Amino acid sequence: MAVVTQAKCYHCGDNCGHFPIRIQDHSFCCEGCKTVYELLQAHDMGDYYTLANAPGMSQKEEVRKDKFAFLDQASIAQALLQYHDDQETHIVLYLPQIHCSSCLWLLENLHQLHAGIASSRVNFARKEASIIFHHQQISLREVAELLSHIGYEPAISLQQLQGQSKPVIDHTKRYKLGVAGFCFANIMLFSFPEYLGIDSNDEQLRHLFWWMNVALSIPVVFYSASEFYVTAWKNLRHGFLHIDLPIVAAIIVTFARSLYEVFTQTGGGYFDSMSGIVFLMLVGRVLQDKTYQQFNFERDYTAYFPVAVTRLSEGQERAVALPDIHVNDTLRIHHGELIPADGIIMSGNSQIDYSFVTGESMPVLKEAGEIVYAGGKSMGGVVELLVIKPVAQSYLTSLWNKAEMKETPPVQKSFVHLLSKYFTAGVFAIATAAALYWQLHNAAKAWNVFTAVLIVACPCALLLSNTFTNGNILRLLGHHGFYLRNAQVIENLAKSDFIVFDKTGTLTDTRQQQVHFEGDELTYQQKLQLATLAAQSGHPLSRAIVAHLNMPARSTITGFLEIPGEGMLMGRGEEQVAMGARKFIVGDATPSDPNTSVYASIGGHLLGCFRIHNQYRIRIDQCLLQLKKNFRLAVISGDNNGEAYPLQQLLGTGTDIRFRQTPASKLRFIQSLQAKGHQVIMVGDGLNDAGALKQAHTGISVSDHHNNFTPASDAIIAAASLPLLPQLLRLCRANRYIILFAFFISILYNLAGIYFAVTARLSPMIAAILMPCSSISIVAITAGFSNGLARLTLLNKPTDESHTAA
Amino acid sequence: MMSVIILLLLSSISVAALFLAGFLWSVKSGQYDDADSPPVRILFDPSSKTADNILDHE
Numbered sequence: 001m002a003v004v005t006q007a008k009c010y011h012c013g014d015n016c017g018h019f020p021i022r023i024q025d026h027s028f029c030c031e032g033c034k035t036v037y038e039l040l041q042a043h044d045m046g047d048y049y050t051l052a053n054a055p056g057m058s059q060k061e062e063v064r065k066d067k068f069a070f071l072d073q074a075s076i077a078q079a080l081l082q083y084h085d086d087q088e089t090h091i092v093l094y095l096p097q098i099h100c101s102s103c104l105w106l107l108e109n110l111h112q113l114h115a116g117i118a119s120s121r122v123n124f125a126r127k128e129a130s131i132i133f134h135h136q137q138i139s140l141r142e143v144a145e146l147l148s149h150i151g152y153e154p155a156i157s158l159q160q161l162q163g164q165s166k167p168v169i170d171h172t173k174r175y176k177l178g179v180a181g182f183c184f185a186n187i188m189l190f191s192f193p194e195y196l197g198i199d200s201n202d203e204q205l206r207h208l209f210w211w212m213n214v215a216l217s218i219p220v221v222f223y224s225a226s227e228f229y230v231t232a233w234k235n236l237r238h239g240f241l242h243i244d245l246p247i248v249a250a251i252i253v254t255f256a257r258s259l260y261e262v263f264t265q266t267g268g269g270y271f272d273s274m275s276g277i278v279f280l281m282l283v284g285r286v287l288q289d290k291t292y293q294q295f296n297f298e299r300d301y302t303a304y305f306p307v308a309v310t311r312l313s314e315g316q317e318r319a320v321a322l323p324d325i326h327v328n329d330t331l332r333i334h335h336g337e338l339i340p341a342d343g344i345i346m347s348g349n350s351q352i353d354y355s356f357v358t359g360e361s362m363p364v365l366k367e368a369g370e371i372v373y374a375g376g377k378s379m380g381g382v383v384e385l386l387v388i389k390p391v392a393q394s395y396l397t398s399l400w401n402k403a404e405m406k407e408t409p410p411v412q413k414s415f416v417h418l419l420s421k422y423f424t425a426g427v428f429a430i431a432t433a434a435a436l437y438w439q440l441h442n443a444a445k446a447w448n449v450f451t452a453v454l455i456v457a458c459p460c461a462l463l464l465s466n467t468f469t470n471g472n473i474l475r476l477l478g479h480h481g482f483y484l485r486n487a488q489v490i491e492n493l494a495k496s497d498f499i500v501f502d503k504t505g506t507l508t509d510t511r512q513q514q515v516h517f518e519g520d521e522l523t524y525q526q527k528l529q530l531a532t533l534a535a536q537s538g539h540p541l542s543r544a545i546v547a548h549l550n551m552p553a554r555s556t557i558t559g560f561l562e563i564p565g566e567g568m569l570m571g572r573g574e575e576q577v578a579m580g581a582r583k584f585i586v587g588d589a590t591p592s593d594p595n596t597s598v599y600a601s602i603g604g605h606l607l608g609c610f611r612i613h614n615q616y617r618i619r620i621d622q623c624l625l626q627l628k629k630n631f632r633l634a635v636i637s638g639d640n641n642g643e644a645y646p647l648q649q650l651l652g653t654g655t656d657i658r659f660r661q662t663p664a665s666k667l668r669f670i671q672s673l674q675a676k677g678h679q680v681i682m683v684g685d686g687l688n689d690a691g692a693l694k695q696a697h698t699g700i701s702v703s704d705h706h707n708n709f710t711p712a713s714d715a716i717i718a719a720a721s722l723p724l725l726p727q728l729l730r731l732c733r734a735n736r737y738i739i740l741f742a743f744f745i746s747i748l749y750n751l752a753g754i755y756f757a758v759t760a761r762l763s764p765m766i767a768a769i770l771m772p773c774s775s776i777s778i779v780a781i782t783a784g785f786s787n788g789l790a791r792l793t794l795l796n797k798p799t800d801e802s803h804t805a806a
Numbered sequence: 807m808m809s810v811i812i813l814l815l816l817s818s819i820s821v822a823a824l825f826l827a828g829f830l831w832s833v834k835s836g837q838y839d840d841a842d843s844p845p846v847r848i849l850f851d852p853s854s855k856t857a858d859n860i861l862d863h864e
Binding site: 101104105108122123124125126171174175178179181182185186189190204205208212 | 808811812815818819822823825826829830833834838839840841842843846847849850
């Protein structure tokens, strides 16, 4: 077959197949994309397409008509609104599809699409739009529907309804930083006369400067540095000597000695060094604490569940909020909806996709009378469900309520803490020894020497190298689609020696299936017939086959019959086309065949079968190969063992591969590895991995942009960046060496400082020169090394997809 | 001599205080919360067709 260059959809960039819909010069992959294009053209908003190439969302999955009916209910809407008066309503909606400047432009020009919208403003980092609308002209439901219609379906979860919205950004550290910077700069300015040797005749002026410095240092000590006191004190109460403790000691000693000098008029003190240290350390902290606002690392099932479901009472459909669902309620679950509570199907049948909950890659058919568990996604028909367990006690939620999930693992202590202990002990020893020496020779100077050593050798250099390196590494990792919860995760990753992968959704891409046909080669006519039949069904396997055959399906067919769970057929006699399970087509069953196969026949003559395999993520094989050099690997899957052979090929022999694992057995597997002394990384994506992700030393959840939910974890990696994992982990390992090297350099400065201090010659000026020199060189070293290493190890930049995924 | 220096001192510190107030205000008003959209937003123009796609090229 000749290779035909296929057009890309002008709206969403998807492949249009052989038969695109065309308007003017543009091709579209589906009616939905075309509709959005026409709508935007009608409102003179064609700019949307000039700002980015194919910026739209695929419109193939239509949003159900009544999906947002629940927003008409005042009680639900009220919980979501920010502000509400007679005229206007303010709401902040989370739109996970936001990914480029075209999105920004379109969403901020919503008022052109509907006059009822007063204004809208996007927060790109949080993927949120703040919308103000006149509710007399457009209802909240209509706003949500308008957004869905143009491809930005708001994600409203139960979590929001319960008021557990995203954490508010904490500004206090930045305020403290600003104050410290202001005071530090001014204290430096007022100390200059001292450095330059001011005319000592001008005593009055000198004293004025001293007192100015005292005044300026007060906000630094009592406001900006309070960070350090709080952490040091909290840890001290629990019996830990936190790394901040020696810092606090240094600040107090410096401040006390400086005050003493000013009060006794013997000198200007070291206010400049002290405020400089506080300022620089706050800079490091702010960098290190940069949070990824678009991610929530603390999710539980409430973020996964929908806000409302359709309840049937006396034949009437009514949208009710999820917490109001009770046992014995009858729910109507539509195509694409999540089953919110365990229940029995009363009527209808549907394919239930449990891939996210159990890891099974193929949907399973559930018919009337069968029990379905919460968390599955209904694909296909409409089912009526009798609730048998309240939402809070269903199978899925009970996973979270297990004791293991509630336990917080003990906080691992950074090696920097250990280092700081030795460092502090060393400094105190030197200070004491020097003080004793001076006590014998010149007792008046002993106290001065003791405090001078503590001032000049405070472990701030260690802390600085730590916070700056961590901050920079976090930033670099984030740039490549790997987002860590905090800096400690870097070290945990560096220590790890065992990586456990989930299969479905982690190593494989659940959206795509690999189809290959076994049997004689199909003729064009046969392909056409099979594609026409397959196109009649909404079954995921049928869809995969339609996509594989890539044929223009005829729309008029006769005698179509679908038997759920078995197969389907159309036409009669020689023209009869049938597809389905082996039992349906051939007559005998082969229960031992774990592969997913669809048999096909025309006119009663067996053509062969379509085998459907998981599609592994691009370049995952190289990634695993590289990881094998430094880590032991294992795969645990909730799926059947149909993929055993390809997986074994991918991983080589000697790798533990386990199938049919329940969430609890995944967790136990991690525990058993930990019991053997391994430091374990778990990489997973679904709710069935949630326990394992939490139990592992580091849990990494994989995020596809089509699936915005990630279970609680220590780190989130964009699916497109997964192949970079070996390089990213190498960068984490390098982190420690960079910190140690920077620390070594700062020790050299410290030794110089200590030399001046023990010989009782530490003037404020020497302290003021050494402090910024050592700090600047540390910052330069950490930034230079980590950036250089990142460039070396991550030469292959992630593809364009990565930031859409992020 | 003395009074001039005090005058300079006061003026310099009040200028610096103004900057500090400006910084605190900018933090409070959320200007550091979203660093991605403002640089793109400023390029949008009701009639412009030329604004380059910044975010896609980063």
